[in-house]
Amino acid sequence: MNRLVRALRTLKKSRTARRFALVTAGRAFSSLVQAVSFALIARFMGVVDFGAFSIGYSAALLLMTAFEFGLGNRSLRLASDKEPGRTVATILSTRFVTNLVVFTAVLIGWQIFHRGSWNWGLALALYVTGDLFGNLTQSILIGSMQEYRATIILIVRRIIPLGALLIFLWVGDSGTDAAYTALALTGAVGYTLGIIPTMRLFGRPRNPITFIRQNHKFATTSLASNLQQADSLVIGAVGGTAIAGLYGAASRLAAPLNLVTGSLTQSIVPSLSAMTDPDYRRSSMARVMRLMTIFAILLATSAVFSPLLVWLLYGDSFMAAWPLAAGVILIAAFNSLNQPILGWYYAHSIPTLVPVLIASSSVATVCVLGLSSLTRQPWVMAIAMVSVALVAHVILRTRFSRDLRTPDH
Secondary structure, eight states, rough: OHHHHHHHHHHHHHHHHHHHHHHHHHHHHHHHHHHHHHHHHHHHHHHHHHHHHHHHHHEEEEEEETTTOOOOOOHGGGGGOOSHHHHHHHHHHHHHHHHHHHHHHHHHHHHIIIOOHHHHHHHHHHHHHHHHHHHHHHHHHHTTTTHHHHHHHHHHHHHHHHHHHHHHHHHTOOSSSHHHHHHHHHHHHHHHHHHHHHGGGGGOOOOOHHHHHTTTTHHHHHHHHHHHGGHHHHHHHHOOOHHHHHHHHHTTTTHHHHHHHHHHHHHHHHHHHHOOOOHHHHHHHHHHHEEEEEEHHHHHHHEEEEEHHHHHOOGGGGGGHHHHHOOOOOOOOHHHHHHHHHHHHHHHHOTTTHHHHHHHHHHHHHHHHHHHEEEEEHHHHHHHHHHHHHHHHHHHHHHHHHHHHTTOO
């Protein structure tokens, strides 16, 4: 207990702690708003339509994975760049081109495979590319030590779509069309509030191909972690849209649950990358891990409340999803320990094991979810995905513990 108190006092005095507190507070509020928004969207659509959306969203994210190149995580190291303006220009110009490719592909794919409303496909494409563009520019601002501006923009990005959904609810227009309109608005806001604050950071772009090659480990790690975006797509293909809708609703809980770990990664990478004393860097990381272990235990314990959480957010029609929600909470607990470790490697150097492990666990998760969805039993799917997360964490933690004791790290 005395060690914990000392760790808290030391972190309280550091810039990393202040960044962590600010980013976490902003993400906490915005994640809560986003959770309410998606609860309304799920209620507006119903289980089957929400399942179709989840499948389309999963396919769009999987396509986006091929063009992500780890730009978000690379942006968090801008504070240590000699020419950050050129890096920002390279990152954003690259993303504009890839977004255009993904946007067009999503529109075409929606018409071929879904055969639904063309407007829904347009809304999905705008939502996926625009919201992820907003997330990228947030990482750029945080990497440039502009966390206050990034936090305010994030909150505004989440409040505007919720306001639109509440207006639809108030006027009695609470159908699938209204839900897709709110999604399109989310994407448009992401583009608008993303480009405006980052324009003044622009410099002369580098060769994008050379830049991606120089940062290939960021791209590899990002590609590996994003492979799991195929989950809803595989579940929908194997188990049907109904079970995909239940899984989609449960998996939406991951965003607010991972807010602390995401904030921590965004906070410590710029700070750790700027530290020159290896001993001080290791001791700071050890304090962070002690605190996150306590958080992980508390988070895992909260899984017992998953039935109540699902009922409050989604209503009776989604109650069968509660075992999946419990699984998502337990995985978030493991993730709260994994993300600081990944932040350590992002700030220093990324060993080959990291992208290999992330890719393996992502593929394994998708496979076990696909196989277990054949049973159409949410509790079977939950046990399968939690088991993969547990094994992956043990492997990553073992490697990190060894590296933390190595002088070169």
